[in-house]
Amino acid sequence: MTNHAPQVVNVQEPQPESQRLAEAFRIFNQASEELSTAYTSLQGQVEALTAELAAANGALRQQYQEKAALTERLSVLLSALPAGVVVLDADGLVVQANPAAEETLGDALAGQAWDKVERTHLVASDTPGEFVNDSANAGRRYAVTVTALDSAGGRIVLLHDITEAHRLKAQAERHERLAAMGEMAAQLAHQLRTPLAAALLYTANLENPELPETMRISIAQKAVARLRHLERLIQEMLLFARGEVLGREEIFVADLLHELRQTIEPLARASEVTFHVEELADNMPLQGNRKAIAGALTNLLENALQAASHSANSTKTVGGEVVLAVRRYEDALAFSIRDNGPGMAPAVTARLFEPFFTTRAEGTGLGLAIARGVARAHGGNIEAVSSLGHGTEFIVTLPLARPAVGLEITVDMTENNYV
Numbered sequence: 489m490t491n492h493a494p495q496v497v498n499v500q501e502p503q504p505e506s507q508r509l510a511e512a513f514r515i516f517n518q519a520s521e522e523l524s525t526a527y528t529s530l531q532g533q534v535e536a537l538t539a540e541l542a543a544a545n546g547a548l549r550q551q552y553q554e555k556a557a558l559t560e561r562l563s564v565l566l567s568a569l570p571a572g573v574v575v576l577d578a579d580g581l582v583v584q585a586n587p588a589a590e591e592t593l594g595d596a597l598a599g600q601a602w603d604k605v606e607r608t609h610l611v612a613s614d615t616p617g618e619f620v621n622d623s624a625n626a627g628r629r630y631a632v633t634v635t636a637l638d639s640a641g642g643r644i645v646l647l648h649d650i651t652e653a654h655r656l657k658a659q660a661e662r663h664e665r666l667a668a669m670g671e672m673a674a675q676l677a678h679q680l681r682t683p684l685a686a687a688l689l690y691t692a693n694l695e696n697p698e699l700p701e702t703m704r705i706s707i708a709q710k711a712v713a714r715l716r717h718l719e720r721l722i723q724e725m726l727l728f729a730r731g732e733v734l735g736r737e738e739i740f741v742a743d744l745l746h747e748l749r750q751t752i753e754p755l756a757r758a759s760e761v762t763f764h765v766e767e768l769a770d771n772m773p774l775q776g777n778r779k780a781i782a783g784a785l786t787n788l789l790e791n792a793l794q795a796a797s798h799s800a801n802s803t804k805t806v807g808g809e810v811v812l813a814v815r816r817y818e819d820a821l822a823f824s825i826r827d828n829g830p831g832m833a834p835a836v837t838a839r840l841f842e843p844f845f846t847t848r849a850e851g852t853g854l855g856l857a858i859a860r861g862v863a864r865a866h867g868g869n870i871e872a873v874s875s876l877g878h879g880t881e882f883i884v885t886l887p888l889a890r891p892a893v894g895l896e897i898t899v900d901m902t903e904n905n906y907v
Contacts, residue, residue: 571648572630576602578641592621592630592647602645618650629654680718687714738889739778741814741821742771747782748812752789759797761808768814774821775889776866784859785812788825788870788882791855795829795880820868823884832874840872859884 566573572589574582574597582605585597593609610619613629621628631648690711694704749765756763774781789812796808813824832840843857860870867887874880 571646574602574605574645574647575637576643576645580643583642589645589647592628592649618654627651680722683714683717687711687718690714737775737778739774739776739781740771741768741774744774744778744782744785745812745814748785748789751786752793752810752812755790755793756810759793759808761793761796761810763793764809764811766811766813768816768821770816772816772821773889774866774886776886777862780862781866781886784862784870785823785825785884787855787859788884792825792827792829792880792882796827798829817885820885820887823886824881825884826879826881828879831876831878831880833876837872837874841870 566586569586570588572592573584573586574589574593575584577583580602582597582600582602585593590597593605597605609621610630610632611621612618613620617631617633619630619632621630628649629651631650633646633648635644635646636642637644690707693699693707694711699707745765745767749763752763789810792810793808796810798808809828811824811826813826815822815824841856841860843854856870863870863884863886868885870885871883872880873883
């Protein structure tokens with residue numbers, strides 16, 4: 489018979505109902521406290537955000553008020569501006585225009601294409617950027633500038649009425665020309681007085697009945713020479729003051745140099761001066777007035793001969809020499825006239841092209857001014873390079889032949905140059 493030991497079973501006794509309720513209330517209270525803490529924190533955050541939003545709204549309101557005030561001031565300023573202001577969008581349509589612009593270009597500009605408005609009311613003048621109103625305010629002159637307004641392609645057009653400024657400028661230029669003409673008249677009177685006095689003196693001697701025939705002829709020749717000098721001075725003065733209409737003809741360089749050589753070589757031999765001509769290989773054409781161009785170059789060559797003759801008559805071992813050379817620079821020809829004369833000081837060189845300025849007793853002082861005028865009338869210029877003891881070089885630049893409708897010399901008395 490087997491004896492079995494008794495088994496022991498531990499059975500947990502159920503908790504009382506009061507303990508379970510107490511635990512549930514504890515958990516509930518803990519959750520309530522956590523929710524209350526979270527709510528309090530959330531309420532604080534809401535209050536902070538509300539304060540920040542109120543501050544931001546206040547700042548935005550202030551900015552709006554400032555921008556509104558600025559917009560109002562700009563609108564008043566735009567309306568009060570005497571200059572016309574037109575705002576364009578990226579398509580070139582008028583977005584806004586102030587009263588001055590509407591007065592100039594007409595009402596109801598908004599929505600119109602600026603190109604059409606410009607063609608209808610503005611006519612380009614001879615000055616770049618300046619236009620003449622060809623509609624309501626006929627004869628008014630405007631300076632028109634167009635500026636990019638933003639990256640989207642907008643533009644702003646400014647129309648500034650410069651009619652009065654243009655009138656004052658023209659009046660000032662006229663006064664300057666009148667003053668220059670008065671000064672020139674005084675200089676001309678001074679230039680005329682000396683040869684006229686000499687001619688009167690010579691002709692007065694002709695009244696002497698006891699004057700020998702040979703002396704009478706000599707005095708008459710001197711009087712005629714003085715009168716011819718007066719005639720030349722007056723002719724050059726008229727050419728300088730009135731200008732000369734230049735025709736359009738084709739002038740080949742080889743023919744021009746041949747003509748100059750025939751004119752200058754006898755004068756060079758008489759002055760004991762060596763004359764050289766350096767020609768171009770190509771016989772290229774110029775365009776303009778042959779007589780005027782040849783006359784200007786002849787005048788410069790005669791001046792060079794007179795300067796070089798000082799070398800021929802001095803104790804220098806090297807005789808006088810004049811060189812006429814032609815070089816091409818792109819679309820222009822440069823005629824270089826060099827001499828080995830005594831040269832000139834910088835102060836003299838600076839005044840060479842002034843009317844009536846001359847270093848020669850028999851000079852009129854108009855030859856170089858006329859020569860420069862001829863060169864400029866043909867679209868070129870003349871420059872002088874000289875220094876004491878090293879001779880002088882005149883460089884005449886003339887453009888090669890191109891289509892044109894004729895040339896005309898006019899005189900700007902304020903600068904003593906042809907334009």
